Amino acid sequence: MDNKNYLKDISDIKTMMSRSSRFMSLSGLSGVLAGVYALIGAILAYFELKRYDSAIYTDTEIVSDNLDTTVFLNLVSIALFVLISAIVTGAILTMRKAKKQNEKIWNPVSKRLLVNFGLPLVTGGLFCIVLIQHGILGLVAPATLIFYGLSLVNASKFTIGDIKYLGIAYVIIGLIATQFVGYGLYFWALGFGVFHIIYGTILYNKYDR
Amino acid sequence: MKNIIQHISKAFDHRVRLGIMSILMVNDFADFNMLKELLGATDGNIASHTKALEKEAYISIEKSFINRKPNTRYIATKSGREAFTKHIEALEKLINPNE
Incomplete structure (x- = not known):
């Protein structure tokens, strides 16, 4: 009876349990880059608002009819640009890491991860469209933060468990943002920008190297 | 010591069988291809080891058409889960007898 074999058995068991239930190839670096894109987007949005001197995000009323269509469309384009850049970067880096770790990018675990991440996220997205529809612009920024946080918490069971704490941080900052209605852009920059960069760096140091 | 050894189940005394049970402990179910991919084993290998585990009634098999x-x-059965938990506990005790 040698201890080494038992140790190897235990470590095999742990590896198999995590490999078969968690998608571990998420790239920390993609989190950092997503944060950088978000900050760039926030800066662009800030100047856009300055340029038109629009009241959208300095309006402290929850319900606002100051919806200038040009500004609004420009802001939506910035947001979409940030979102698409972040998704493409994330996908490329994750594929690269999956290859390195010999994990298939499209397996039952990654599918489960996407479904569990996507469900609260899509719900949140639709809810935000409804908020815009009713002109409740002041709550759009808090709602995106809260729903994104819940998506992360939900997804954490199927990937690197640490993202649960990131999710909780988003929910908290989102709830705080509901009390500071004119400052949505700043909360966005803090959440999607700074949080991503900090957490991406932590994950990068812990798992990517 | 004797008490510990008796929980080390012979049924799990193989890398593939250990792997199959580990996967089924944390997943509601797994299909043939998933086991094959995760364990990097051949068709015949997976087939014979799942059969061995089924014989012990540690796993159950559901056939269907997709x-x-x-x-x-x-799917891991209740007795399979219990036996595997005991197996892990016994392994841990063997490595670290003082705990």
């Missing part, structure tokens, strides 16, 4: 293709699902 898009007219046969699909086999493996």
Whole structure:
């Protein structure tokens, strides 16, 4: 009876349990880059608002009819640009890491991860469209933060468990943002920008190297 | 010591069988291809080891058709889960007898 074999058995068991239930190839670096894109987007949005001197995000009323269509469309384009850049970067880096770790990018675990991440996220997205529809612009920024946080918490069971704490941080900052209605852009920059960069760096140091 | 050894189940005394049970402990079910991919074993290998575990009633097998293709699902039974938990506990005790 040698201890080494038992140790190897235990470590095999742990590896198999995590490999078969968690998608571990998420790239920390993609989190950092997503944060950088978000900050760039926030800066662009800030100047856009300055340029038109629009009241959208300095309006402290929850319900606002100051919806200038040009500004609004420009802001939506910035947001979409940030979102698409972040998704493409994330996908490329994750594929690269999956290859390195010999994990298939499209397996039952990654599918489960996407479904569990996507469900609260899509719900949140639709809810935000409804908020815009009713002109409740002041709550759009808090709602995106809260729903994104819940998506992360939900997804954490199927990937690197640490993202649960990131999710909780988003929910908290989102709830705080509901009390500071004119400052949505700043909360966005803090959440999607700074949080991503900090957490991406932590994950990068812990798992990517 | 004797007490510990008796929980080390012979049924799990193989890398593939250990792997199959580990996967089924944390997943509601797994199909043949998933086991094959995760364990990097051959068809015949997976087939014979799942059969051995089924014989012990540690796993159950559900056959069905998905898009007219046969699909086999493996599920850990209650007794399989209990036996595997005891197996892990025994392994841990053997490595670290003082705990």
